[in-house]
Amino acid sequence: NAGVTQTPKFQVLKTGQSMTLQCAQDMNHNSMYWYRQDPGMGLRLIYYSASEGTTDKGEVPNGYNVSRLNKREFSLRLESAAPSQTSVYFCASSSSNTEAFFGQGTRLTVV
Amino acid sequence: GEDVEQSLFLSVREGDSSVINCTYTDSSSTYLYWYKQEPGAGLQLLTYIFSNMDMKQDQRLTVLLNKKDKHLSLRIADTQTGDSAIYFCADLNDYKLSFGAGTTVTVRA
Numbered sequence: 001n002a003g004v005t006q007t008p009k010f011q012v013l014k015t016g017q018s019m020t021l022q023c024a025q026d027m028n029h030n031s032m033y034w035y036r037q038d039p040g041m042g043l044r045l046i047y048y049s050a051s052e053g054t055t056d057k058g059e060v061p062n063g064y065n066v067s068r069l070n071k072r073e074f075s076l077r078l079e080s081a082a083p084s085q086t087s088v089y090f091c092a093s094s095s096s097n098t099e100a101f102f103g104q105g106t107r108l109t110v111v
Numbered sequence: 112g113e114d115v116e117q118s119l120f121l122s123v124r125e126g127d128s129s130v131i132n133c134t135y136t137d138s139s140s141t142y143l144y145w146y147k148q149e150p151g152a153g154l155q156l157l158t159y160i161f162s163n164m165d166m167k168q169d170q171r172l173t174v175l176l177n178k179k180d181k182h183l184s185l186r187i188a189d190t191q192t193g194d195s196a197i198y199f200c201a202d203l204n205d206y207k208l209s210f211g212a213g214t215t216v217t218v219r220a
Contacts, residue, residue, distance in 0.1 A: 031208075033208055035210070041212055042199060042210050042211050042213045044210075045207065045208070045209060050206035090154070092154075099144070099159065100144075100156070101156075102153040104152070
C-alpha cells in the first residue's frame, strides 16, 4: 500500500530554473494538498484541490502553479525558482472530512 | 498558518504530562487534528476530534475542545522520550486543511 508518493525526494535548482514536483495517491481520495514547511512557520498551504478538476489557492500560492491531472495525481510547478522557495514540500490527500495522509516530503534547495 | 496558532516550544520531564495548546479562528471548522512529526519524517496523524465533541481520549492522548473559545488542547500522559517531536494542530474547513506553526516538544530525563 503506497499511500502518497512524492517525487523527487531531493532537488537542487539554480535561480530561474523550472521544475515540477509530482504527487500521486492510491487511496481514491478526493482532496489533495501541497504545503511548504519552513522552520518556525509550520506547514503553509500553497494550493489545494477539493476534487478532480478543481484547484484553489492556499496561503502562499505566489510563484507556484498546480495541476490536478486526474483523481490520483496533483503536481506542483515552479516556473522560475527563487531562493525564497527553498523549503521542504509536502503533498497530502484525504477523503472528505477525514484524516489527511502525507507524503515523505521533497527537500528543495534553490541556489 | 495564520488561522491556527500554537506556542512554539514545550519542555517536559519524562513521566510527566504534556499539554499542548492551540487556538483557531474559524468557527465553522468541522474537524480538528493533531499531527506528530519526527525529525526528517512526514506527518503522522495522532488523533482528531469532530467539532461537536468536547473531549476524546485515546490511550495516553486526551483532546479537549472548547468551541466557544476556539481552543484545542492535546494532553499526553506519562510522556516518554519517544514523544519528543513537533506537534501540529490543524483544522478542516470546507476542504481547506490549515496547520499551526507546530510545537516542538522536548522530553528531558
